[in-house]
Amino acid sequence: MKYFVTGAAGFIGSNVVDYLLEIGHEVVGYDNLSTGRKEFLEKALPEKKFTFISGDINSKAFLANAMRGCEFVFHFAANADVRFGLEHPSKDLEQNTIGTFNVLEAMRQEGIKQIAFSSTGSVYGEAAVIPTPENAPFPVQTSLYGASKLAGESLISAYAEGFGFKVWIFRFVSILGERYSHGHVFDFYKKLLKNPEELAVLGNGLQTKSYLYVGDCVNAIFTAINKAKDKINIFNLGTDQYCQVNDSIGWITKSLSLTPRVEYTGNERGWIGDNPFIFLDCNKIRSLGWTPKLTIEQGIMKTLEYLQTNHWLINNE
Amino acid sequence: MKYFVTGAAGFIGSNVVDYLLEIGHEVVGYDNLSTGRKEFLEKALPEKKFTFISGDINSKAFLANAMRGCEFVFHFAANADVRFGLEHPSKDLEQNTIGTFNVLEAMRQEGIKQIAFSSTGSVYGEAAVIPTPENAPFPVQTSLYGASKLAGESLISAYAEGFGFKVWIFRFVSILGERYSHGHVFDFYKKLLKNPEELAVLGNGLQTKSYLYVGDCVNAIFTAINKAKDKINIFNLGTDQYCQVNDSIGWITKSLSLTPRVEYTGNERGWIGDNPFIFLDCNKIRSLGWTPKLTIEQGIMKTLEYLQTNHWLINNE
Helix, strand or coil: CEEEEECCCCHHHHHHHHHHHHCCCEEEEEECCCCCCHHHHCCCCCCCCEEEEECCCCCHHHHHHHHCCCCEEEECCCCCCCCCHHHCCHHHHHHHHHHHHHHHHHHHHHCCCEEEEEEEHHHHCCCCCCCECCCCECCCCCCHHHHHHHHHHHHHHHHHHHHCCEEEEEEECEEECCCCCCCHHHHHHHHHHHCCCEEEECCCCCCEECEEEHHHHHHHHHHHHHHCCCCEEEEEECCCCCEEHHHHHHHHHHHCCCCCEEEECCCCCCCCCCCCECCECCHHHHCCCCCCCCCHHHHHHHHHHHHHCCHHHHHCC | CEEEEECCCCHHHHHHHHHHHHCCCEEEEEECCCCCCHHHHCCCCCCCCEEEEECCCCCHHHHHHHHCCCCEEEECCCCCCCCCHHHCCHHHHHHHHHHHHHHHHHHHHHCCCEEEEEEEHHHHCCCCCCCECCCCECCCCCCHHHHHHHHHHHHHHHHHHHHCCEEEEEEECEEECCCCCCCHHHHHHHHHHHCCCEEEECCCCCCEECEEEHHHHHHHHHHHHHHCCCCEEEEEECCCCCEEHHHHHHHHHHHCCCCCEEEECCCCCCCCCCCCECCECCHHHHCCCCCCCCCHHHHHHHHHHHHHCCHHHHHCC
16 A cells, blocks of 8 residues: 655654555655654665655645555644744644645545544643543643644544545654654753753653653554544553653663752743643553553663664754 | 724624623724625714724734724634535635634734634534533534634633633524524525425434524623633533424424425435534533523524515625
């Protein structure tokens, strides 16, 4: 089968590209390389079954043309920067909501009717129920990122209903692992490289989050696509564990044999719209037989190892 | 106080404009007159405290300029045409989602931090719980209209969190009454004017919906704004009654002394994405002391009387 992957040079996108090629599929990877890295496609690029197209999802005609002949779209291209939404409020709308609309319209034009979409646990806002199931109470958005992703989900569902699409929507916790290139492990490691004596932490260190290793994430995505065949398939993806930012600091500094002085900015939220506790109920995806192989601590260690052997990612930032 | 009303020449917008002027406020009415009718402002236009500005919410600089000096925004401008979303998929996105974003950005630029927004019961999709409360399970969108309004709600909530806005979001059932200019009563009356012997009905006549009289709707909006003072205030607005399309046909034809042959298109949905049963739990707004004065039947009769004395609305369509 021939797959189209937006955000193909991104963290999760490039891992999905590699997996699709491994199991023998043809893949067209599409990325505007604004945050994606061509280095993440070093395994894919030499493959005969892989084509890379440099383009933006908001270049409508170019996008539709690039998609021609594909049968399934993985839509990962997005502004994934939750934290700085308020500094440029139109970015999430343009890249995540309008971008998703453009992907859907290109699919409709090209007669492609299957899409998998990377949404986020942030769509639950400050969840009333924790661990939060897919059918949690009607959420109230707390970030422009969450708002833009929920809008993307909503458009995709409306296309499923209105145009006969079959859709898979994944609400991720934070993902860790190879090609991880933004988030707290990246920030902490970078800061500690610069000054091993001190670590400034946004928030009070008590924010509780859940993380999932990217290999487990890719397995979960394909488990859902292979086994869930409803018109609209929505899955939380996470582990059944959570940790505090302080736990993560402990694992990272221990592994680096450092004992920095930790300075907290002192609030329960790292930034406005930050959710102090994200923990998803993942029984739905587990009921399909999927189970994560790595613990959060193992995921963080894998990430750290990856960053230690890929300093170019930190230096080139 | 000085209010800004988008969609001021529309059905609900013009009724809110009249009410604001009645209680002595200054009002700037903004409308692109694409579906709004200047006739709906015939009471407002001669008033000294009223200014009408013809403009589009997607004309960003013009909109911000028009808003200058106002303290509170009622945002009613929208594509309210639920039924034909699939024929022009970008319309809901542009007018309802991007339009709402532009209103929020104009407010931010002008330092205005209070907004009331007309959302819709359609955001619940095919609700899992009926009557549907505001905190119903996480909805799955079935129409582009619902998707675009949920996106609007989400943006508004994110602005409340991120920029300190205070917001009131209203999820309406279908509204009836003076200046009603699209929907089933309009369609049925128009068809019966043309041919009193026959009435073609979308769906099977058994679709069950709830309706609210516009006067009751306006009262509910101001009850909420005056009494609910949270950062984000979300209210369903409807009656605690519902009726079938067939009930409505009975009331209308009886009032017109007609006995047309009724022809059904035969499906439980009038159109793709139509929801066969919308009925909202309105205990939250009722707990503030509001109660509707008219029954659904009375609302439909008021609407019919209005249409009978305003044939220009039907002829000019």
